[in-house]
Amino acid sequence: MTKRIEDFTIKENNRLNNDFFILELAGNNYFPSLKPGQFAQVKVEGSPETFLRRPLSIHDVDYERNTIKLLIQISGKGTEKLSNIRKGDILNLIYPLGNSFSLPAENSKILLIGGGCGVAPLMFLGKYLKSKGYKPEILLGFRNSDRIIEYDEYAGIGPVYLTTEDGSKGEKGFVTDHTVLKERHFDHICCCGPDSMMKAVAAYCFKNDITCEVSLEHLMACGFGVCLCCIADTVKGNLCTCIDGPVFNTKELKW
Ligand SMILES: Cc1cc2nc3c(=O)[nH]c(=O)nc-3n(C[C@H](O)[C@H](O)[C@H](O)COP(=O)(O)OP(=O)(O)OC[C@H]3O[C@@H](n4cnc5c(N)ncnc54)[C@H](O)[C@@H]3O)c2cc1C
Numbered sequence: 001m002t003k004r005i006e007d008f009t010i011k012e013n014n015r016l017n018n019d020f021f022i023l024e025l026a027g028n029n030y031f032p033s034l035k036p037g038q039f040a041q042v043k044v045e046g047s048p049e050t051f052l053r054r055p056l057s058i059h060d061v062d063y064e065r066n067t068i069k070l071l072i073q074i075s076g077k078g079t080e081k082l083s084n085i086r087k088g089d090i091l092n093l094i095y096p097l098g099n100s101f102s103l104p105a106e107n108s109k110i111l112l113i114g115g116g117c118g119v120a121p122l123m124f125l126g127k128y129l130k131s132k133g134y135k136p137e138i139l140l141g142f143r144n145s146d147r148i149i150e151y152d153e154y155a156g157i158g159p160v161y162l163t164t165e166d167g168s169k170g171e172k173g174f175v176t177d178h179t180v181l182k183e184r185h186f187d188h189i190c191c192c193g194p195d196s197m198m199k200a201v202a203a204y205c206f207k208n209d210i211t212c213e214v215s216l217e218h219l220m221a222c223g224f225g226v227c228l229c230c231i232a233d234t235v236k237g238n239l240c241t242c243i244d245g246p247v248f249n250t251k252e253l254k255w
């Protein structure tokens, strides 16, 4: 798919809590068809420390309004700078980048699992699957109740199951501790979050013969296959997370 470098106008910067905010961006041109799992390389103006663009998943798309959303966790200088962006400011994106989650077989029981900023690509994915007639369910994990974001929006897609590490909301523990994984069988699980979480989900899927796709958040510089800094070790050899991924079937990964 052709990559574009385009300016977007900020329509809204919505702060969700101390850590997370959502940018709504209006395109000046009509979008190509975007796929869930794809990401953009976002330019952060202002200092040599933020010279490299930052990879951010497409969180949501509205083709009628010609807007996309990015859900961002403040984790360093670049995301901190982006958190201060205002309505009317311009943001430059290279997009759409990377592959996407695959469409499961018809009538598959699908669970989307997200933790922390890994919930970002699952909104677009959940809405996309629903528009194709699937009935995805969603399992979200957060450190505590203060960090829960967009619960109602995910609940608009399908049933939502929740864990917090301190038990302040939902079931106590990690996503892999949730009873839904003990009591139900899913055919297809899509997961994004910290590596440790994705590895635990992959191990659960392997044991229970479930297809598992994960979206890897490797460090990236270029985002389109030139710098080779985002390599993933797979059964097919070293692959670039930015062009061969970020979504991988866990059977391909040498974890
Ligand atoms: C394909 C992809 C999609 C992503 N989607 C999202 C998203 O939708 N929302 C979101 O909040 N974050 C997302 N990330 C992670 C995000 O890119 C990093 O958090 C961001 O680049 C950090 O930039 P910074 O300047 O704020 O932090 P820095 O000052 O550069 O670093 C702060 C911390 O973040 C780590 N970090 C830096 N770059 C990355 C990276 N590429 N991936 C993981 N950790 C990194 C550093 O090791 C350091 O610990 C995604 C990453 C990838 C590869």
Ligand code: FES
Binding pocket: 219, 220, 221, 222, 223, 224, 225, 226, 227, 228, 229, 230, 231, 240, 241, 242, 243
């Ligand atoms: S980020 Fe440069 S090759 Fe993947």
